[in-house]
Amino acid sequence: MSENDTMSRLQAALSGVKVQPVEGARDATFVVEGDLCAAAAWLRDEAGFDYLSNVTGVDRGEGFEVVYHLYSTGRGGGPLVLKVCGSWEQPEVPSLVEVWPSAELQEREVYDLLGIRFAGHPDLRRILLWEGFPGHPLRKSFENKTVAHAEMRATMTSEEVPDAEN
Numbered sequence: 001m002s003e004n005d006t007m008s009r010l011q012a013a014l015s016g017v018k019v020q021p022v023e024g025a026r027d028a029t030f031v032v033e034g035d036l037c038a039a040a041a042w043l044r045d046e047a048g049f050d051y052l053s054n055v056t057g058v059d060r061g062e063g064f065e066v067v068y069h070l071y072s073t074g075r076g077g078g079p080l081v082l083k084v085c086g087s088w089e090q091p092e093v094p095s096l097v098e099v100w101p102s103a104e105l106q107e108r109e110v111y112d113l114l115g116i117r118f119a120g121h122p123d124l125r126r127i128l129l130w131e132g133f134p135g136h137p138l139r140k141s142f143e144n145k146t147v148a149h150a151e152m153r154a155t156m157t158s159e160e161v162p163d164a165e166n
Contacts, residue, residue, distance in 0.1 A: 003028030003080050006047045013046070014038050022083065027069075029081040036084055040068075040099040048072040049080055052100035057110040059140045063087050064116055068096070086116070095121035113138040 007019045007030050017039045022029040032039050043049040049070040058065040064086050069079040084093050095118035096103045107118040108127040115136035118124055126133065135142050 003030075006043070006080070010039060010042055010047070013042060022081075025081065027079050027081050029083065031083045031085060033084075036094050037096065037099065039082075040096050043070060043080070044099055048074050050074070052096070052102050053079065055096075055103050055106035055110060057114040057116050057138070059114060059138060060085075061140060064091060064114065066093050066110065066116060091115055092117040092119055094119050095124075097121060112136070115139060 004021065007021070007028075010017065011019050014035065017032065017034040017036075019039075020031045020033075022031060049072050051071040051073050052068060053071055054067075054069040056067050058067060066084045066086075068082040068084075070082065071077075071079055086093060091114075093116065095107055097107065097118075098120070104122065105127060107121055108124060110116050111118060111121075111124055112126040112128050113136055125131070129137075137144070
């Protein structure tokens, strides 16, 4: 069964989910709107997508995407890619940790670097940067206001380091 067939079955099974294919994508890619948790559980339980290999976030300027790469270890083959789109006015999507526990640390990374919250996540806190770090460095709107360490200053010119005394 193809990924297109799988997504058609998903759409028919779950009235609260809308699925749109992404044309021209290298892998089978679909934008999902509606009940993401129900769609994820259906894909795991009914379609055999038992492995979530990657969760990442993308800043698209006006909005964001969270991208999930799913695999079926029983069937093999390439990934099924799901995209969830949102607005920076409310940067939040449901957590999928209950469906795929491998999402736990990856959702924390997306939160840390892009500031996208995952509703229902069991431990949503920074994972790479320290608490209190100003902002989310992978957002296009992020302004790096950090000051270079002394070790860096010795090898950089004043144009490269703010407030450097070279």
